[in-house]
Amino acid sequence: MPIITLTTDFGEKDHFAGGVKGAIYSELDDVRIVDISHSVSPFHISEAAYIIQNAYRSFPQGTVHIIGIDSGLNPENKHIAVYLDGHYFICANNGIISMLASEINPEKIVEINIHDRIDSNFPVLDVFVKVACHLARGGTLEVIGKPISELKELTGIRPVVNREANQIIGNVIYIDNYGNVVSNITKSLFDEVGKGRPFKITARTASFNKVYTNYSDAINFDLPPEKREEDGKKLALWNSSNYLELAIYKSNPSTVGSASTLFGLEFRDTVTVNFDAT
Incomplete structure (x- = not known):
């Protein structure tokens, strides 16, 4: 059974985390959803990076990780899907993955380009869920995005x-x-x-x-x-x-x-x- 994890700054009060889980089950009923954390400080990229960096290795290879931190789509904050260390990561290209990639180079990075097929103002619920379920079914990255070679660096994170x-x-x-x-x-x-x-x-x-x-x-x-x-x-x-x-x-x-x-x-x-x- 495929595993999809969730790391967000949604907190526990609002409906957002529950809505993402419901959307995943609507797309793919034979899946296991694991909450890593929904208590990341709002828009705190380095905090999220530290949490996901130290959690993902405990999961089996092939796990899909949705990271919903600062995920609003704009010209400087594109959405990406990354295959790194045997795991898939779906997030904004805002520096989060650069902390993971400081020691292990990603094998594949794509800039997600399915937004025109989805009417959405909640990218984690719609775009990220679609991509995660596609990967959990065994789909390839090339279907949902165009290959890119560079990740945005998380500045100030290195001693x-x-x-x-x-x-x-x-x-x-x-x-x-x-x-x-x-x-x-x-x-x-x-x-x-x-x-x-x-x-x-x-x-x-x-x-x-x-x-x-x-x-x-x-x-x-x-x-x-x-x-x-x-x-x-x-x-x-x-x-x-x-x-x-x-x-x-x-x-x-x-x-x-x-x-x-x-x-x-x-x-x-x-x-x-x-x-x-x-």
Whole structure:
């Protein structure tokens, strides 16, 4: 049974997500629909890119992913369908796919050209659904679009390494439900530049000189519970996607606070790694 996933900024209140699902079932009843997220911040392209980048690999090859973020059609925001890493992605050419394509080159990209056959003011419901169901049936990309070779780049999403190769300047690209702050600095880049040297990570007033693999690694469980530093302990770690994340152990944005609130960090704020000179 084919799988179609949905990632949108529709939220849960309105009818949009339900309408897309109904349209898919009207086109193709033998299909499984999976919601990745409908809680992406409105028009937040990099947030959507981070979510889909870290979710799609869990699905089987051949899955079709509809991404309904900033999908209004205009001369600078064309609709595309992409075959990348064994998966199909349908979205606007607004930079979302460039984050996925930073490590894996797409095998095929087409600019969707079936709009003149569809009367629509809701492209995710109409155009994206038509394309997704066509692909889920085993159809080819060439039928629904003309091949193109370039994707719009998502600017400001890549960290910068200085000329002396002793500093990485990154940015906050995502804040999760726990208020943990995810930067665009990957472990592979960190290791490549750092070469095992001592380092200091800074983000506003917070600083770190160690990066953990798991949240609990920051806690000394050899100590009795009353002597452990747990609540409110700040830490840096490589998250499950191998991005540098700044966190508070067992944080809760509504009560004890979170990395975002306690460190005063928001989207695009700077995260810097300085390595000792060699």
